[in-house]
Amino acid sequence: MIDLSGKRALVAGGSRGIGAAIALALAENGADVAFTYQHSVEKARAVSGSIEATGRRALGIQADSADPGAIARAVDEAVSALGGLDILINSAAIAYYGTVADLDLDAYQKLMDVNVRAPMLFAKAAIPHLPDGGRIVTIGSGLGERVPFPGVTAYAVSKAALTSFTRGLSRELGPNGITVNLVQPGSTDTDANPADGPSADAQRSMTSLGRYAQPREIANAVVFLASPAASVITGAVLNVDAGALA
Template sequence: MIDLDGKRALVTGGARGIGAAIAVALAESGADVAFTYQHSTEKAEVVAKSIGEKGRRAIAIQADSANPEAIERSVAQAASALGGLDILVNSAAIGLSGMIVDINVDDYQALMDINVRGPVLFAKAVIPHLSDGGRIISIGSGLAERVPFAGVTAYAMSKSALLSFTRGLSRELGPNGITVNLVQPGSVDTDANPVDGPAADFQRSLSSLGRFGKPHEVASAVVYLASPAASLITGAILTVDGGAIA
């Protein structure tokens, strides 16, 4: 079992889906966990309770990942409550479907604010708290590298930005012993993309394993990258998609 005892993590978008699974998995490995959420108050309470039941501290912070001031506040609150930060997981994101010719400009801007600017600003705020051995891990998407159907261009573009962000930031922070990596899930069974959804059969057909992933399978990859076992891995992309982009 990976040992993160004494580590302090901040997970953005940690009340639902993959983010919630990551927050709980980090706690299972011994980390104290702060996590942000925007609207899912009841789900945030469930995640916080689950973390507490594992004997770890849980800090639930309501924050809009599209708001720069809220990002700075949430990082300061997490660092103060936990006595510092060692791990940042950028998980907060929104989806946007539709053809580019039909896209609403406000919706597009919200997508970019949360999916691209959010991770950058969270990292900017967290970096001063990190020391040698610190970790920044972002959650991308296999659509960043392969777009096998129409209607997700803007979303895929927002996730592809994390490729360059990860690689570039790894160069900036490497001299400080801080690693920066990206986990790219494929189709994962969440409220936003359920295993019995209208496009589920098509998504399964893209996977070598022929199935959806589970949130805990993505979380396991994040826990590994957050651990000392991954100390030489930085600027890397770990794709967890059952072979969909193989």
């Protein structure tokens, strides 16, 4: 077990899938956790209950990651409720499927607002509160590095941008003792991409291990990067993808 006792975390996009697994894993390792959600009220309540069952404090904050004002408010609420902030996890994201030839401009703009602008704005709002030893971990995608099939170009572009965000921000915050890292999951068994879905066999065939990851396996990597054990790791990209990018 990694000791995060006394740490206060905010997970942007923590009501379902990988984000929910991260929120719970942080709590199980000792952190108090606030998380944002947009529509999934019942799922947010379930995540809060799971966090509280570990003995840690939980706060679900309804906030649209496409709304800059909501992002700033969410950080303020988390800091007020938890008494500060040590860890920021950027997990909120949306998908866009379709070719560039058929690109819907409004959908593309929202994709970039949520997947690229929101991590920057969450970081901007959180930085004044993060102490020496603070952590920022962003969830990207293996598609940001390799695009093995058509129809996901716009999504891949949004995830590729997070590499430069991570590396640049690590330079900016290094003098403050704050680390900034990127986790790139591969195919992970979630509602959005279930392991029994129509393309699951094709996705499994591209991995070294021949299987999907479970959300908790992604969360384990995030918890490590959020912990004191990763004190000298910053500006790094960690692929947690069953070997899909090997």
